[in-house]
Amino acid sequence: MANILVVDDDKNILRLLEFSLKRAGHTVTICDDGVQGLAQVKAQAPDLIVADVMMPKMTGYDFCKQVRTNLSLSELPIIMFSARFQPIDKQTALDAGATDYLSKNTSPDVLVARINELLPAKPAGPTTQATIGLFSLRGGTGVTTLTVNLALALALTKKAPTTLVDLAPLGGHAALMLGLRPTSSVADALFASKDDVALETVKPHLIQHASGVQLLASALNYDHLLYLGDKRLEQLVTTLKLSFAYTILDIPPLLEPRSGAMLQLFDKIGLVLAPDMPSLQSVAVALQGLVRLGVADNKIVLIVNNILPQGGLPLEVIQKTLKRPVLASIPYEAEMVKAVNSGKPLLLSSPQSPAAAAMAKLANSLLG
Ligand SMILES: Nc1ncnc2c1ncn2[C@@H]1O[C@H](COP(=O)(O)OP(=O)(O)OP(=O)(O)O)[C@@H](O)[C@H]1O
Ligand SMILES: [Mg+2]
Structure with a gap:
């Protein structure tokens, strides 16, 4: 169970991701542009971010760079999720600090599986018995x-x-x-x-x-x-x-x-x-x-x-x-x-x- 922030201006994608992530037991916060996304990260750093590339106000690349540099969150997993899928797009995303880059054609189940892989293992809590x-x-x-x-x-x-x-x-x-x-x-x-x-x-x-x-x-x-x-x-x-x-x-x-x-x-x-x-x-x-x-x-x-x-x-x-x-x-x-x-x-x-x-x-x- 993790806290996931999704930043995308496409309402359908937001709805689909919110549904799939909640079904997988995660808590989801949604923002429809990068400016709002940064404010949200500042208010409460999530466990992982899924961000679109082409968004109004700020591109996903810039959003990613700012999370890494201005907010100094170097370890936070960020998945860029985009309709554009050329090798150069992936490279640009990785250069901007993204942890991974997935195409929007990726099925929600595959995306959720990748998210679960990237989430930091929770430290063993106090006694569970x-x-x-x-x-x-x-x-x-x-x-x-x-x-x-x-x-x-x-x-x-x-x-x-x-x-x-x-x-x-x-x-x-x-x-x-x-x-x-x-x-x-x-x-x-x-x-x-x-x-x-x-x-x-x-x-x-x-x-x-x-x-x-x-x-x-x-x-x-x-x-x-x-x-x-x-x-x-x-x-x-x-x-x-x-x-x-x-x-x-x-x-x-x-x-x-x-x-x-x-x-x-x-x-x-x-x-x-x-x-x-x-x-x-x-x-x-x-x-x-x-x-x-x-x-x-x-x-x-x-x-x-x-x-x-x-x-x-x-x-x-x-x-x-x-x-x-x-x-x-x-x-x-x-x-x-x-x-x-x-x-x-x-x-x-x-x-x-x-x-x-x-x-x-x-x-x-x-x-x-
Ligand atoms: N906080 C509360 N506010 C109002 N009523 C309560 C509260 N806690 C318990 N009751 C009521 O008190 C009554 C007795 O509760 P309960 O049967 O759980 O007690 P008990 O200690 O198990 O009793 P017994 O000795 O019969 O085993 C019940 O009708 C219950 O609804
Ligand atoms: Mg009793």
């Missing part, structure tokens, strides 16, 4: 709502394999919130495994959501009750961790000694709290319990979720009482209930809302 659990000893603080939206945010923005695991022993709500009807559950995935929990055994139990999120749902039938102390749960989390970029877990409000080994596998545990006194008490107890179960203190973060429209404790009071910073505060959102009832999480039904934006931002913060 994360296992994140959200937890609250107090019910109803929005743990499931947040896990579902976090998983969506990661699957949609990072476009990386993401799995969501609803660890509620029975009747969890993640599937419902995603508008999915589970035919299988986490417990089924465990029962299907004998000694080790291999990905092949787990796969048939993953339920696909259109966003790309794969869900391991909570059972809806008492016969399939999940036992959190099950040793295989630890193996399941290890397998998911190795197979998916992101594994997001909805942890039920229990702190059993036998689930310690599983909780230690998480990279982050978000303690979700409403801005009220019962939540403060629950967080204090949960902190003590998690640390006792072997979870490193620096993996635990606080997330305030404003489930009520008003009357909550101020953030400063929460931070002062718990002697910890709050990683994120999700605003109250009246549409949340509608999102739950329609099976379309807020991130999809109302992505512009402040709460959706806060949850998308939280997804990134949790990776840090």
Whole structure:
């Protein structure tokens, strides 16, 4: 995914390139002459430029020279894209500093392939793997709502394999919130495994959501009750961790000694709290319990979720009482209930809302 600037005065070419490049996953900025193009490069240098030769105000050759000399962008790939295709034209373009010269008869697919070749390899980013659990000893603080939206945010923005695991022993709500009807559950995935929990055994139990999120749902039938102390749960989390970029877990409000080994596998545990006194008490107890179960203190973060429209404790009071910073505060959102009832999480039904934006931002913060 790169930022590509296309400079051409031919509207049809602009439209065609914009379409092909966007389809290939790039962001496209278009300018219809070189003067505008230079201003755009100055404002925000793109990752690559495609420029026409014959344009009003300034030729593509001059545009190219100016990018190289005036703007000192000597490494920026520039492809000149022209209707004129004589050897001399190509030479003039290369002399002006173009990286390559292609004829406008070149098919869009070939142009896109050449663009992808010329784009500088992105440096390996920070770790692309994360296992994140959200937890609250107090019910109803929005743990499931947040896990579902976090998983969506990661699957949609990072476009990386993401799995969501609803660890509620029975009747969890993640599937419902995603508008999915589970035919299988986490417990089924465990029962299907004998000694080790291999990905092949787990796969048939993953339920696909259109966003790309794969869900391991909570059972809806008492016969399939999940036992959190099950040793295989630890193996399941290890397998998911190795197979998916992101594994997001909805942890039920229990702190059993036998689930310690599983909780230690998480990279982050978000303690979700409403801005009220019962939540403060629950967080204090949960902190003590998690640390006792072997979870490193620096993996635990606080997330305030404003489930009520008003009357909550101020953030400063929460931070002062718990002697910890709050990683994120999700605003109250009246549409949340509608999102739950329609099976379309807020991130999809109302992505512009402040709460959706806060949850998308939280997804990134949790990776840090
Ligand atoms: N930021 C918010 N603004 C308004 N309503 C919210 C917000 N977050 C969650 N809710 C609502 O709060 C209710 C409880 O949310 P949710 O089921 O996610 O909580 P939970 O902690 O998973 O509960 P449980 O303890 O039952 O598992 C839902 O109706 C949800 O729509
Ligand atoms: Mg829940």
